[in-house]
Amino acid sequence: MADCIDCNAIIPYCTVMGSITIRQLDDALKHRLRLRAARHGRSMEDEARTILRNAAGEETTPAARQPAAAPERQSPRPIEITDHGKRVLLIIGGGIAAYKSLDLIRRLKQRGVAVRCVLTGAARQFITTLSAGALSGERVFTDLFDADTEFDVGHIRLARETDLILVAPATADLMAKMATGAADDLASAILLATERPVLIAPAMNPRMWSHAATRRNLATLLEDGVIVVGPNEGEMAEPGEAGLGRMAEPLEIIEAALTFLSAHSGKLLAGKSMLVTSGPTREPIDPVRYIANRSSGKQGHAIAAAAAEAGAEVTLVCGPVALPDPPGVNTIKVETAEEMLAAVNRSLPVDVGVFAAAVADWRVERAGANKMKKQAGRPPRLALTENPDILATVAHRMRGRPRLVIGFAAETERIAEHAKAKLARKGSDWIVANDVSQSTGVMGGDSNTVHLITRDGVESWPPQSKRDVARALVRRIAEALAETGG
Ligand code: CTP
DSSP states (O other): OGGGOOHHHHGGGOSSGGGOOGGGSOHHHHHHHHHHHHHHTOOHHHHHHHHHHHHTTOOOOHHHHOOOOGGGSOOOOOOOOOOTTOEEEEEEOSSTTHHHHHHHHHHHHHTTOEEEEEEOTTGGGTSOHHHHHHHHTSOOBOOSSOSOGGGOOHHHHHHHSOSEEEEEEEOHHHHHHHHHTOOSSHHHHHHHHOOSOEEEEEOOOHHHHHSHHHHHHHHHHHHTTOEEOOOEEEEOSSTTOEEEEEOOOHHHHHHHHHHHHHHTOOOTTTTOEEEEEESBOOEEEETTEEEOOOOOOHHHHHHHHHHHHTTOEEEEEEOSOSSOOOTTOEEEEOOSHHHHHHHHHHHOOOSEEEEOOBOOSEEETTOOSSOOOOOTTOOOOOOEEEOOOHHHHHHTOSSSOOSEEEEEEEESSSHHHHHHHHHHHHTOSEEEEEEOOGGGTOTTSSEEOEEEEETTEEEEOOOEEHHHHHHHHHHHHHHHHHHTTO
């Protein structure tokens, strides 16, 4: 059925053969074209050319079908999609085409896609973890068993924390492992453990590609729902060898990946409600003076914005900040800790509570109704009293407690240790801890280096913008909600 795509369906999209733009096809047609291309072992572009040549009555002899070698090939048109917030796990197999995967990383990053790399043992014969790490800006994973336990991500999490797994180059060996369910190294274990979509870009010698075993494996993978891009025809690395087996060009692979990602960009938190506190509180001393802190509210506001972007119904309760209200968010402005607590209580119940506000720990016991007058040599004594702990109050609620309660820990020393203690003391499910020492520039700055403390341990995230921290947190929240029953 997938083969019944024909020129009548394709031709309306193309004015001349040279201007085929696969992305202009509608999704259903694209899907059928992709399957047909995979079955014939061609790239989607080549498949479309073949269909058009057939329509024009041309013979599609191997020579005629031979696409121009790479330099003459018409590149897919530049892709404008930016898929911010999307993540690709790139598994790089061991083939000469591995060098192209470095370009792939760069180009995906340019389009706003976060790329995490796994290199097979064979891939490391061709490229280094250093180059993949430098281009992706993330740690590169190679081993199934990692002694570096505190920061070990583990193959299950690698398999899960991505929107798409891309295998490029997908060698004959990797395809065979995928088809049979082998899991004897990190790459194959991830591929067996994942429920995420998998896109492969096969690359191998033409004889290996046409071998009955590879054909069987390909058929199994297609049946399993794996998406295939390429391979293309052309010269092989071995002198005098040519045929079908060259890995699709990075732009073709990106086109396939982004097409998939944009078609499946369902809202992660659709139908969920979230409450976020943000900014400082301001505790009056008298009508003109107050106690406050340096919090800018940037991180809390970014979380509210990212959650709204992900489809959640978001209430933001914020202290005085110099930031615009995030779009699509119900923003309630307060001044004091007590007002913040009251607004939070009114906003419950919610699925998730994120308490990012830097709430003043104390307030002046009796704020003056009138401006305090200066009396020479007699500075006033301010009697302070403790403010309610909003996070702890909500986390300890018997009724109306959010399913997931997330606190923040602004620390200046022994970050993980203090944050773990806060997790227990406040009764929250997670704590996002960061170093707010003045030298880090976190207070008021645009970037943040955080550690996520859960009951399972400590995860240290790389330095990134507050917006990216927010997006990563939203993804983790969506995963946690999905794990605990939607
Ligand atoms: N928090 C709160 N209400 C308070 C104080 C803090 O809701 N009165 C929340 C913050 O929003 C944050 C977490 O508690 O999510 C930790 O805040 P932090 O200021 O780091 O901790 P404190 O409890 O104030 O502890 P300390 O100042 O001793 O570090």
